[in-house]
Amino acid sequence: MxxxxxxxxxxxxxxxxxxxxALELRRLVRNKRTVIFSIVMPPAFFLIFGTSGxxxxxxxxxxxxxxxxxISMAVYGAMLATTSGGxxxxxxxxxxxxxxxxxxxxxxxxxxxxKLTLAMIIGLVSVxxxxxxxxxxxxxxxxxxxxxxxxxAWVCALVFAAFGLFMGYLLPSENVMQILGPALGILSFAxxxxxxxxxxxxxxxxxxxxxxxxxxxxxxxxxxxxxxxLWQAVLNVVVWTLVFAFGAMWRFRRDTARV
Amino acid sequence: MTLTAxxxxxxxxxxxxxxxLDGVVKRFGTVTAVNGIDLRIRPxxxxxxxxxxxxxxxxxxxxxxxxxxxxxxxVQVYGRAPQEAVAxxxxxxVMQTGGLLKDYTVxxxxxxxxxxxxxxxxxxxxxxxxxxxxxxxxRLVGKCSxxxxxxxxxxxxxxxxxELLILDEPTTGMDVGGRREFWDAIREDAExxxxxxxxxxxxxxxxxxxxxxxxxxxxSIVADGTASEVKALAAGRTVRATLPDPERLDLTAIPGVExxxxxxxxxxxxxxxxxxxxxxxxxxxxARDLEITSRNLEDAFLTLTADEETPA
Numbered sequence: 001m002x003x004x005x006x007x008x009x010x011x012x013x014x015x016x017x018x019x020x021x022a023l024e025l026r027r028l029v030r031n032k033r034t035v036i037f038s039i040v041m042p043p044a045f046f047l048i049f050g051t052s053g054x055x056x057x058x059x060x061x062x063x064x065x066x067x068x069x070x071i072s073m074a075v076y077g078a079m080l081a082t083t084s085g086g087x088x089x090x091x092x093x094x095x096x097x098x099x100x101x102x103x104x105x106x107x108x109x110x111x112x113x114x115k116l117t118l119a120m121i122i123g124l125v126s127v128x129x130x131x132x133x134x135x136x137x138x139x140x141x142x143x144x145x146x147x148x149x150x151x152x153a154w155v156c157a158l159v160f161a162a163f164g165l166f167m168g169y170l171l172p173s174e175n176v177m178q179i180l181g182p183a184l185g186i187l188s189f190a191x192x193x194x195x196x197x198x199x200x201x202x203x204x205x206x207x208x209x210x211x212x213x214x215x216x217x218x219x220x221x222x223x224x225x226x227x228x229x230l231w232q233a234v235l236n237v238v239v240w241t242l243v244f245a246f247g248a249m250w251r252f253r254r255d256t257a258r259v
Numbered sequence: 260m261t262l263t264a265x266x267x268x269x270x271x272x273x274x275x276x277x278x279x280l281d282g283v284v285k286r287f288g289t290v291t292a293v294n295g296i297d298l299r300i301r302p303x304x305x306x307x308x309x310x311x312x313x314x315x316x317x318x319x320x321x322x323x324x325x326x327x328x329x330x331x332x333x334v335q336v337y338g339r340a341p342q343e344a345v346a347x348x349x350x351x352x353v354m355q356t357g358g359l360l361k362d363y364t365v366x367x368x369x370x371x372x373x374x375x376x377x378x379x380x381x382x383x384x385x386x387x388x389x390x391x392x393x394x395x396x397x398r399l400v401g402k403c404s405x406x407x408x409x410x411x412x413x414x415x416x417x418x419x420x421x422e423l424l425i426l427d428e429p430t431t432g433m434d435v436g437g438r439r440e441f442w443d444a445i446r447e448d449a450e451x452x453x454x455x456x457x458x459x460x461x462x463x464x465x466x467x468x469x470x471x472x473x474x475x476x477x478x479s480i481v482a483d484g485t486a487s488e489v490k491a492l493a494a495g496r497t498v499r500a501t502l503p504d505p506e507r508l509d510l511t512a513i514p515g516v517e518x519x520x521x522x523x524x525x526x527x528x529x530x531x532x533x534x535x536x537x538x539x540x541x542x543x544x545x546a547r548d549l550e551i552t553s554r555n556l557e558d559a560f561l562t563l564t565a566d567e568e569t570p571a
């Protein structure tokens with residue numbers, strides 16, 4: 001073997017590396033829109049809508065109304081964060097970066113896994129930030145339930161990581177979050193995240209149960225409210241996860257097909 | 260000993276082709292972009308794929324990189340399927356446009372490439388330096404000029420230390436200075452023995468930087484030789500003549516004809532000894548209205564690569 005011979009081998013895990021996650025995370029944080037959507041807006045909304053005097057004294061389940069709003073905002077933040085994480089693929093496709101990556105050993109499945117990981121990391125940051133702000137501004141909840149709610153808000157946001165990915169492959173736009181941000185706002189109203197469903201009237205409340213935000217919100221609040229709709233909520237989350245995941249897979253396969 | 264890429268590569272020095280295209284055809288619906296290309300490139304050659312826009316250069320490059328697959332025929336790069344060769348870093352490319360993210364810095368972009376190819380951090384600095392962009396390492400890609408971005412693509416392509424480097428219209432949109440700097444960097448690199456294939460529609464680039472020029476026209480190779488051979492091809496003159504049914508003429512019987520073309524009643528014969536061609540036409544055929552024109556390199560290129568007005 002000559003000295004000039006280079007040993008060439010394929011990377012492990014199809015190119016899924018901590019090094020790439022670290023670099024991508026750095027880039028994600030550099031994007032001001034992402035930071036505002038996922039880290040600034042949710043705590044700001046919490047402070048505006050959840051911290052009035054009445055809310056601090058009003059009890060809902062084991063906590064006060066402020067805590068109830070806090071959980072909703074944690075869900076909202078995690079949702080925005082994971083959606084924008086997933087939707088990164090749209091910018092990358094528009095820039096021709098996805099094509100550039102095909103000139104590396106990175107496997108498409110590893111790329112998607114990295115995007116999902118990033119979405120969940122930024123989702124986690126969002127949930128933690130909202131909850132820390134909540135702890136300083138009057139949210140009152142037993143610690144065990146508090147943690148359970150935060151973890152549920154985060155884990156269930158996987159639905160929206162899949163949603164973001166699906167939309168990212170579907171919409172070849174540089175500003176996909178300008179569409180998805182308001183869309184998530186509407187879905188949040190529709191799913192009873194901002195306003196309790198029983199204030200919306202019977203018909204609307206029934207429709208609401210089929211929208212994707214409903215299940216996540218209901219599940220994340222379950223430790224506090226012990227709501228009777230647990231199985232509906234679980235079913236909602238599972239079905240929407242499958243819908244978005246299959247949608248993302250469908251577009252992803254089309255995108256990476258070598259014609 | 261297990262069979263690794265390295266052992267295969269040892270064979271690369273012992274007669275293996277860098278590129279082997281065998282009867283490659285690529286159709287998009289009813290459009291035939293590449294129409295039967297056979298091409299073998301030896302390790303260490305610097306080859307220009309020269310042709311006008313739409314000749315099938317980029318389609319060929321895409322197939323070499325495994326970005327698309329031929330409709331028929333086979334493509335091999337260092338004896339492997341292109342996708343595999345790309346994943347192993349045997350072949351890399353500088354693409355025409357795109358492929359960069361604005362909110363990465365120059366250094367981060369190259370570092371990401373290093374991470375993907377499993378190269379050490381030190382390789383990043385080397386690649387930046389060789390591409391001549393070490394001084395702008397911390398600049399955001401979005402703030403780089405077109406030429407700087409192109410050198411960044413070059414740095415990324417250098418990272419896996421490929422056996423074969425493919426450049427697709429690498430200097431499109433660059434000014435003269437940027438173009439020269441870019442080619443200086445490429446030339447310096449090619450002197451280390453790397454195989455280079457570059458697609459271009461700039462004749463002077465092919466002339467200045469390639470050992471071998473492959474002229475492509477409408478998806479087929481119309482000329483293949485050293486730059487000086489192509490120049491010799493262009494050194495001759497053209498005899499134009501009018502005659503009825505030029506198709507019936509046995510062109511091989513005419514002395515000195517190198518290329519020919521028939522347009523309706525007009526016959527265009529190209530060769531170095533145009534007097535002999537003219538003499539033959541006047542004495543042996545019904546040809547009339549003879550015109551003899553000389554052509555320069557540019558004309559030769561255009562004649563060889565231009566689309567016929569009425570495709571057969």
